[in-house]
Amino acid sequence: MILIVNTTADTSVTDELKKRMSECTTDFEVIEAESLKISHCIGCNYCWLKTPGECTIKDDYEMILKKVVHADQMWVVSDTALGFIDHKGKNVYDRMIPALTMYLKFYKGQLRHVPRYQKLPDIGLIYLGSADKAFLKRWNERAALNFMRKSLGVFERDELKEAVSCMC
Template identity: 30%
Template sequence: MRNNLVYYLILVRMKITVLNGNMTQENIEFERLINEFILKVSENNVVEQFKLNEMNLHYCTGCWSCWWKTPGKCAINDDAEKIFKSVINSEFVVFASPIYAGFTGSLLKKITDRLIVLLHPYIEIIQKETHHKKRYDNYPKIGLILQRENETDSEDIKIITDIYKRFAINFHSKLCYVKILETNTMEEIIHETCNI
């Protein structure tokens, strides 16, 4: 057990969670690039990937059990708990998704909605805005890896970036980067991930 601790502290830089929001089996290119990314990043980091389309996941129903019945715990009995544990115990989380209808896919949004389980219902003022209080001491930084759809333009990327920046504030986090698989090189994405 002590060896594990040494390994964690010395050899491994970060724990990284990758939420893979690919929604179609046919999108082989996205899968190939994400796998390449994970392989390289795993050389110096502990990476845990969740292929959301292979998991049993339900939509948040807004029941708020996690805020006022079983504080911090989601009432839905599905595979999401593994993701909650991984996300909150990571230093960095990659939200990866092809763009569908101008935004990250509904599969990724499904699990993003449920991350409110990691926040506290109480409201406090942060930078002159109301936000939910932290439930945990530390929250992972986040990065966004996107794959374009045919009609994607720079305005779409700006819209997505702005919304994830807002999400990062509410999640007591920081959006470190937004990378597009078609325009940013794999080396660049890996380099920035390893040096956040």
């Protein structure tokens, strides 16, 4: 299953994605998250040490997390700020950490948290506006490494065709 979380107010992006994916055989689900209540991660570490796997913040992200941990691909659609993704997009990444455990191991020569679930999704990013694309590519690869998975790539608003080619 492909999960697409749109953290922007621009639903024309997800409309186009749906249209382009209509010929795909893969299941996909789009969540329009801009209007949802999604807090930032507060760094309490309770998801690792007090309520393993569950975020202590009970907001609309819980429903998203339940889908993330069983998805094959996770795509985040985000606005940009200061050359990076904006806080709404980043919050969706930061809140994924309950999918990992407190336990550690070496993976590709570096320490990583052991994933809580057998197979977490690969991660792709679609961004609106201007950002440092080379950095975003580097960053998304590192972010996917947390799941011991790969980056599906980083795509601009006018590269949805290319993004969909990575989904189908």
